[in-house]
Amino acid sequence: MTRARRVLLALMLVAVSAAVFAAGGCASPPAADTVTVLGSWTGAEQDGFMAMVSGFEQKYGIKVRYTGTRGADAVLATDVKDGNPPDLAVLATPGELDQYARDGALLPIDAALRSTGLTSEYGPGWRKLMQAPGHDGATHYFAIFVKAALKSVIWYDPKTLPAPDARLLTSPDLTWAQLTGLTARLVGPGKSPWCMGLEDSSSSGWPGTDWIEDILLHQSGPRVYDQWVNGTLPWMSEPVVRAWQTFGEIANTPRQVHGGTQGELLTSYAAAGQPMFSDPPGCYLDHEGSFITGFYTQDTLGSLDSKEHPRPRTDFNFVPFPALAAAGQGTEEVAGDLLGLFNDTPAARELIAYLTTPQAQEAWISRPGSGAISVNQRVPLGDYPDPVSQALAKDLTSATDVRFDASDSMPQMMQNAFLNAVLEYLDAPSQLNAILRGLDQVRAAAY
Amino acid sequence: MVAAREKAASAGATAGGSATGAAAGRRRQLSTPARLRRLLTAVLAATVLFWIAATILQQGLQAAAHSARDALSPAYQDAAQMQASLSDADLAAWQAFRSGAAQLTGPGLRYQNDITNAGQALERLAALQAPGSAEGSLLQTISGQLVNYQNLVEQADAEYRRDIALGGASVGDLGRVYLTYSSNSLRGPGGLLANIDGLTKSGQHALRDQLASPWADRALPPVFALPALLTLSGIAVTQVLLRRRFNRAVSLPLLLAAAATCGLAGWLLTAAWHADSAFATARGTALPGLAAQWQSQTNAVKNAAEALTDGASVASSNAGLDPSATQTASSRLDAYLASAGNDGSLPAGIPVLAAATAALCYLGFRPRLNEYRAGGGRR
Numbered sequence: 001m002t003r004a005r006r007v008l009l010a011l012m013l014v015a016v017s018a019a020v021f022a023a024g025g026c027a028s029p030p031a032a033d034t035v036t037v038l039g040s041w042t043g044a045e046q047d048g049f050m051a052m053v054s055g056f057e058q059k060y061g062i063k064v065r066y067t068g069t070r071g072a073d074a075v076l077a078t079d080v081k082d083g084n085p086p087d088l089a090v091l092a093t094p095g096e097l098d099q100y101a102r103d104g105a106l107l108p109i110d111a112a113l114r115s116t117g118l119t120s121e122y123g124p125g126w127r128k129l130m131q132a133p134g135h136d137g138a139t140h141y142f143a144i145f146v147k148a149a150l151k152s153v154i155w156y157d158p159k160t161l162p163a164p165d166a167r168l169l170t171s172p173d174l175t176w177a178q179l180t181g182l183t184a185r186l187v188g189p190g191k192s193p194w195c196m197g198l199e200d201s202s203s204s205g206w207p208g209t210d211w212i213e214d215i216l217l218h219q220s221g222p223r224v225y226d227q228w229v230n231g232t233l234p235w236m237s238e239p240v241v242r243a244w245q246t247f248g249e250i251a252n253t254p255r256q257v258h259g260g261t262q263g264e265l266l267t268s269y270a271a272a273g274q275p276m277f278s279d280p281p282g283c284y285l286d287h288e289g290s291f292i293t294g295f296y297t298q299d300t301l302g303s304l305d306s307k308e309h310p311r312p313r314t315d316f317n318f319v320p321f322p323a324l325a326a327a328g329q330g331t332e333e334v335a336g337d338l339l340g341l342f343n344d345t346p347a348a349r350e351l352i353a354y355l356t357t358p359q360a361q362e363a364w365i366s367r368p369g370s371g372a373i374s375v376n377q378r379v380p381l382g383d384y385p386d387p388v389s390q391a392l393a394k395d396l397t398s399a400t401d402v403r404f405d406a407s408d409s410m411p412q413m414m415q416n417a418f419l420n421a422v423l424e425y426l427d428a429p430s431q432l433n434a435i436l437r438g439l440d441q442v443r444a445a446a447y
Numbered sequence: 448m449v450a451a452r453e454k455a456a457s458a459g460a461t462a463g464g465s466a467t468g469a470a471a472g473r474r475r476q477l478s479t480p481a482r483l484r485r486l487l488t489a490v491l492a493a494t495v496l497f498w499i500a501a502t503i504l505q506q507g508l509q510a511a512a513h514s515a516r517d518a519l520s521p522a523y524q525d526a527a528q529m530q531a532s533l534s535d536a537d538l539a540a541w542q543a544f545r546s547g548a549a550q551l552t553g554p555g556l557r558y559q560n561d562i563t564n565a566g567q568a569l570e571r572l573a574a575l576q577a578p579g580s581a582e583g584s585l586l587q588t589i590s591g592q593l594v595n596y597q598n599l600v601e602q603a604d605a606e607y608r609r610d611i612a613l614g615g616a617s618v619g620d621l622g623r624v625y626l627t628y629s630s631n632s633l634r635g636p637g638g639l640l641a642n643i644d645g646l647t648k649s650g651q652h653a654l655r656d657q658l659a660s661p662w663a664d665r666a667l668p669p670v671f672a673l674p675a676l677l678t679l680s681g682i683a684v685t686q687v688l689l690r691r692r693f694n695r696a697v698s699l700p701l702l703l704a705a706a707a708t709c710g711l712a713g714w715l716l717t718a719a720w721h722a723d724s725a726f727a728t729a730r731g732t733a734l735p736g737l738a739a740q741w742q743s744q745t746n747a748v749k750n751a752a753e754a755l756t757d758g759a760s761v762a763s764s765n766a767g768l769d770p771s772a773t774q775t776a777s778s779r780l781d782a783y784l785a786s787a788g789n790d791g792s793l794p795a796g797i798p799v800l801a802a803a804t805a806a807l808c809y810l811g812f813r814p815r816l817n818e819y820r821a822g823g824g825r826r
Binding site: 036038042043065067068069070071074075076077078079082084086199201202204261262265266268420423424426427428429430431 | 581584585587588590591592594595598599602606609610613616617618619620621624627628631632635636637638642
């Protein structure tokens with residue numbers, strides 16, 4: 001071949017390559033080293049999770065693509081139905097975990113957890129909640145707890161509560177009667193004792209279910225609570241009816257809640273505490289889980305356009321939910337966010353295993369205002385960023401008699417009916433019996 | 448005669464001295480047939496180079512126009528359509544409930560049509576995405592959020608009817624509460640419209656970037672036409688050599704080759720500049736016009752829906768989408784994108800004219816080279 005011909009051939013090859021490139025024939029397949037995660041965490045919670053996985057991304061060179069939306073449960077249900085779920089998804093409840101595991105949509109993660117220190121680092125109660133009977137009938141690990149929350153908590157602003165009331169509220173022997181007496185004194189023109197907001201996209205109503213659960217637990221005790229959660233205690237039974245009525249004494253009584261019934265129904269749970277920090281305050285007490293501190297620190301002090309944000313202990317602190325009867329003393333309600341595997345890829349398994357480690361858990365809980373609590377026993381209390389978070393973590397990890405969020409533990413059908421029933425009760429309190437009879441009908445079908 | 452000229456030329460060169468360096472010496476040592484063969488190789492190489500360059504430019508422009516017209520523009524328009532349809536669905540639902548029409552019709556026909564349009568746009572968008580892409584994951588989320596939104600509107604409808612049945616026992620207006628939840632799921636942070644807005648903006652940016660791609664740069668076509676100058680230079684040098692050595696004033700094949708090269712270069716530049724101009728107009732006028740049209744209509748219905756949520760009277764909320772206006776703006780953009788990709792028969796013209804140039808050059812050189820072969824070693 002002459003030199004001239006060689007040059008011509010080379011030019012032709014270059015031309016063909018360039019033409020193929022110009023025609024766009026260089027599309028690359030999707031990267032295998034990416035994990036898709038769907039969750040309900042947005043805002044500060046999303047930032048916390050991303051901080052948690054950044055160490056993983058650096059260590060393994062695997063990218064985590066997270067999508068956060070408040071209606072994540074509905075989105076996940078659609079994705080699973082379409083046969084196109086994300087690799088990993090946050091499950092708000094063990095009820096969801098049970099359902100997806102039974103349907104075979106959720107995949108066992110026993111193998112992924114084998115190399116972790118799960119047995120020594122997580123308490124047996126928490127480990128049990130990560131397991132469920134699978135499609136094959138055998139019990140497997142199906143999810144991990146990314147973070148947990150203490151639910152039996154009442155928040156207040158130490159600066160705005162009158163000193164005698166603050167002393168009473170923080171008394172270790174606070175009773176329900178003392179609390180209701182205190183709230184009666186806080187009623188005044190333009191101000192109500194309680195902050196409350198039930199709106200949360202497709203899960204609206206859960207702050208109300210938390211109220212009823214806490215009342216039932218602290219009024220009738222853990223044994224009755226367990227029967228109710230397991231579907232053996234009817235909704236029309238005396239303890240349950242009494243719990244609803246007690247809730248109604250607050251939620252349905254004029255001037256007890258900021259904004260009245262319409263305000264409760266239309267206010268987001270995340271924004272419900274904002275009036276507590278207004279000047280003058282619109283409400284003084286807020287019954288929310290420990291995660292709410294992540295939203296409090298985004299609220300504003302004084303007025304809505306203020307640049308100052310509430311600080312732990314100075315602007316908000318908590319007291320435990322008081323017992324309504326002797327049977328309800330010394331017990332607390334907890335909840336947690338589970339992460340389950342829907343697409344079994346090596347990268348997704350690596351991430352699941354990594355998220356159980358103290359190193360990963362610390363990345364989220366150490367963020368100021370995160371409101372997250374780790375259930376990994378090896379995470380030291382000193383890693384929490386403020387005294388309020390430390391006190392919450394101490395309460396959660398040292399609690400001897402805890403019960404998981406009831407609505408989260410019920411079958412999904414029962415849970416959905418419960419959420420809607422709370423809203424219907426606020427809308428039409430005189431219909432309580434009809435509402436509870438309806439719930440009993442659902443109970444008969446759901447369990 | 449040729450031999451005598453060569454001898455004289457050689458003598459002249461020797462008399463010229465040896466101080467011009469080694470390169471000049473090598474040039475002097477080249478015989479005429481060797482020079483002719485080198486010139487022919489150079490002209491053919493330049494022609495092939497021009498062929499390649501013209502093909503690359505034409506293909507690049509085609510790919511850019513194709514991508515803009517068939518992928519990026521539909522993706523952007525479908526996202527914008529979905530955003531507008533869902534904003535309008537929100538308004539239609541509020542109008543139906545607030546006016547009382549929901550008692551008979553539920554959220555209403557306009558709501559149903561909007562949901563159908565949004566669903567179809569979502570399907571088309573999904574078909575355009577590569578499996579596993581970030582946009583694909585976002586579309587999955589949007590799909591789930593859309594189902595959630597519809598469920599909440601249906602729940603609002605059910606509660607609205609329940610409230611009517613309860614009469615005075617209902618104090619909370621739960622139908623309205625659920626409708627507010629549905630609107631919050633649509634308009635709230637991280638909600639359906641926010642996610643679609645992300646798609647719309649990224650789609651618009653991608654289309655705008657594509658319309659400003661290097662292929663659409665006006666300075667690029669002349670660079671790709673430079674090999675044509677090399678071909679023409681080679682032909683000119685050959686023509687001078689033929690006149691000096693062979694006393695040929697003009698070689699017709701070479702003249703025709705030069706004309707073919709000039710024609711192809713002109714055709715290429717005209718087509719490229721036409722595409723550049725269409726891209727520039729699409730980017731500078733048509734796309735912003737369409738985006739403004741979508742934006743203003745979406746904002747109008749969104750603001751009207753928010754006003755109804757906040758208690759404004761139904762009579763004051765006469766906003767709605769104007770499909771004919773967006774259709775006109777969309778057709779204008781599509782026309783420019785189609786025009787940019789319309790290069791007529793240039794894809795066929797490039798190889799034909801380039802091959803013709805090469806063949807004519809060869810025909811121009813062949814008689815002279817044959818003279819030497821026939822002369823049997825005349826150097």
